[in-house]
Amino acid sequence: MLTFEYITANNAVSFSEDSDFWITGIDGLSSNEINISETQGVNQIGSTRSSQSVRPRDLTVTGVLFGNLKENRRTLLSCVSPMIPARFFIHEDGESWYLEGTPKRTPVMEETAEIQQFQFILHCPYPYWRTADDANTLLAGIKALFRFPFYTGGKWYISKYEASAFKRVLNDGDVAIDLTVELKAMAQVQAPEVLLVETGSMLRITKTLQAGESFTISTVYGSKRVIYRHADGVEENGFRYLSPDSDMNMQLQPGVNTFRYDAADNREGLRVSVLAPKGVRAGV
Numbered sequence: 001m002l003t004f005e006y007i008t009a010n011n012a013v014s015f016s017e018d019s020d021f022w023i024t025g026i027d028g029l030s031s032n033e034i035n036i037s038e039t040q041g042v043n044q045i046g047s048t049r050s051s052q053s054v055r056p057r058d059l060t061v062t063g064v065l066f067g068n069l070k071e072n073r074r075t076l077l078s079c080v081s082p083m084i085p086a087r088f089f090i091h092e093d094g095e096s097w098y099l100e101g102t103p104k105r106t107p108v109m110e111e112t113a114e115i116q117q118f119q120f121i122l123h124c125p126y127p128y129w130r131t132a133d134d135a136n137t138l139l140a141g142i143k144a145l146f147r148f149p150f151y152t153g154g155k156w157y158i159s160k161y162e163a164s165a166f167k168r169v170l171n172d173g174d175v176a177i178d179l180t181v182e183l184k185a186m187a188q189v190q191a192p193e194v195l196l197v198e199t200g201s202m203l204r205i206t207k208t209l210q211a212g213e214s215f216t217i218s219t220v221y222g223s224k225r226v227i228y229r230h231a232d233g234v235e236e237n238g239f240r241y242l243s244p245d246s247d248m249n250m251q252l253q254p255g256v257n258t259f260r261y262d263a264a265d266n267r268e269g270l271r272v273s274v275l276a277p278k279g280v281r282a283g284v
Contacts, residue, residue, distance in 0.1 A: 005089040011079040020067035021076070027060040030283030032127055054282075057127035058104060059088060065116040073109060073116060080107050080120050088122055089132065090284055096132035097284050099124045126221065128175055131278040165267070166197070169257045173279025176251040178220040180275040185209035187269030193243075194272060197258040201247040205238075211269075215241070219250045252276055 004015040004023050015023045033055040038047035065072045080086070080103055089098045101124035110117040171177055181203055183192045188211065193204035203217050212231030215238055218224055228238030242248075261272045 001092075003091045005091070006079055006086055007089065008079060008081075008084050008086045011081075013076055013079045015063060020065060020072050021063065022066070023061060023063040025062040027062075028058055032057070032282050054127055057099065057101075057124040059099060059101070059122040059124060060119065061088075061122065062119045063117070065118060066114075069116045076107055076118060082106055086122065090129075097129040097281065098132055099129055100126060127282075129281045129284050130177075131173070131280070165260055165262065167259050167261075169252060169259060169274055169276075171252040171254050171257060171276070171279060173277070174254055174281045176253050177276050177280045178218075179250065179252055180216060180218045180220065181250075182214060182216050182271075182273045182275070183209070184214035184271040185211055185269055186271055187211050188266060189263050189269045190265035192263040192267075192270050192272075193261070194274075195260045195262070196250055196252075197260055198253060199250075201250040203246045203248075203250060204243040205241050206243050207241040208265075217242070217248075219248050224248055 001016065006013045006015075013021055015021045035053045035055055036049060037051045039050050040047040065076065082103060085100065085102050087098045087100050089096055099122065101122045103120060104123035105119075105121040107118040107120040181194050183194070183205060185192075188208065190208045191204060191206055192209065192215075193202060195202045205215050207228075209215075210231060214229045216225075216227040216229070217238075218226075226238040226242050227235050228241060229235050259272075259274065261267070261270065263270055
């Protein structure tokens with residue numbers, strides 16, 4: 001069954017055919033508007049594309065309320081509220097996708113005797129749909145083999161060391177997606193790095209890490225950062241330790257992506273993980 005959710009930090013409304021909140025139409029689910037800049041020289045036939053970008057998305061949601069109209073109206077208005085960030089989810093066939101945004105127009109209500117129609121617009125600066133689940137891929141480090149409770153018949157192991165220098169990560173969506181890389185030293189490690197083989201993009205730390213120290217590098221649009229975390233948990237800005245040739249625009253391309261991790265010394269003392277949405281789609 002197709003269902004929808006509108007979720008904020010402190011509130012939520014679910015829309016489905018077996019509830020008092022129905023959605024009857026959504027405009028802006030699939031299409032994307034693209035800005036294209038072109039130049040044209042003297043006597044040139046046609047034009048030359050100089051740049052292009054994908055515009056933000058406006059999602060127009062139309063529906064009806066049933067049941068206790070006064071109470072349900074108050075519930076919807078308190079959730080879809082001005083300046084309150086929200087996620088709008090679509091759930092279907094075991095998959096969940098969402099957009100992030102803030103209301104461009106809060107619900108407009110039209111009341112009749114038995115139902116109340118509504119419409120609101122959600123403005124989404126990032127126009128692509130993300131999967132609700134993130135994929136955390138361990139490139140190197142200790143991987144747990146079970147959780148309690150567990151069956152102990154036969155041979156069993158608490159964990160194993162994942163130490164392949166190459167690891168594949170799947171982007172199950174339609175477009176490239178940003179990611180977060182975590183590098184943690186289990187022993188002294190010099191100048192750790194991660195390379196995305198298909199594109200040649202690389203992230204390298206110039207510092208020698210001591211046991212317990214780590215770096216979190218995010219290439220996520222609007223949230224790019226490098227965090228250096230000391231062994232005692234104290235954090236600081238780590239951009240000064242990032243090599244000049246590091247690519248803070250590194251992305252997972254659609255399909256299979258191959259990562260290689262390395263270090264100038266003691267690669268085996270490094271734990272590396274990549275965190276990203278399982279997929280991103282231009283439309284649903």
